[in-house]
Amino acid sequence: MMAKTLRRADANVAGILAAWLVAAACLVPCTALANDTLDIVLDQATLMKLPEKVSTIVVGNPLIADVAVQSGGLVVVTGKGFGATNIIALDRTGAVLMERSIVVSGASGPTVLQVYRGVERETYSCTPSCERRITLGDYATYFSATMSQSEARTGSAGGAAAKPAAAR
Numbered sequence: 001m002m003a004k005t006l007r008r009a010d011a012n013v014a015g016i017l018a019a020w021l022v023a024a025a026c027l028v029p030c031t032a033l034a035n036d037t038l039d040i041v042l043d044q045a046t047l048m049k050l051p052e053k054v055s056t057i058v059v060g061n062p063l064i065a066d067v068a069v070q071s072g073g074l075v076v077v078t079g080k081g082f083g084a085t086n087i088i089a090l091d092r093t094g095a096v097l098m099e100r101s102i103v104v105s106g107a108s109g110p111t112v113l114q115v116y117r118g119v120e121r122e123t124y125s126c127t128p129s130c131e132r133r134i135t136l137g138d139y140a141t142y143f144s145a146t147m148s149q150s151e152a153r154t155g156s157a158g159g160a161a162a163k164p165a166a167a168r
Contacts, residue, residue: 037101038087040065040079042136044107048075050089051097060085065102079104081136106135 040046050057050073057075059067064085068076077087082104089098106112112133113124120139124130134146 037103038077040077040102040104041107042079042082042104045076045078048077048087048100049073050075053091054089054097055092056090056094058088058090060087064104077102082106106137 038046038048047070052073054073057067057069059065061083062080064079064081064083065087066078066080067087068078070076084101084103086099086101088096091097111125111127113126113130115122115124120142121137122142123133123135123138125133132142132146132149134143134150138146
């Protein structure tokens with residue numbers, strides 16, 4: 001009789017434990033949905049819809065992500081640096097209308113190639129042929145050389161467009 005009572009008690013405890021684990025497992029995704037995370041690739045942008053009556057937007061760390069407000073309640077969120085930050089939207093009274101996490105990661109996939117020479121890294125974009133692509137984390141000499149070439153090219157293009165047609 002005693003063994004039968006213990007088995008019944010063990011079964012009840014097991015049932016309660018199973019129900020608790022199922023409930024806990026349900027809470028994890030529900031929490032994740034409530035605290036929606038916006039995943040962005042470095043140097044790329046995405047659109048995000050704001051709630052109604054937003055008057056202030058706060059970005060936790062603008063070195064990681066930046067926002068540009070557009071008409072129609074949209075913001076463009078751009079990945080500026082690796083890491084995680086958040087965005088908070090407030091109304092005129094200071095009440096929080098929205099808070100969202102932002103995670104910025106590096107580009108991956110078959111089109112990005114990273115070459116390591118010891119601890120020094122170079123990044124290339126291979127779409128379809130491999131060309132230099134400056135990325136945070138590339139070694140300073142490579143980054144500076146690629147940036148200088150890009151700035152010189154941009155300056156040349158801007159200078160040519162500014163010249164009158166007769167001077168060309």
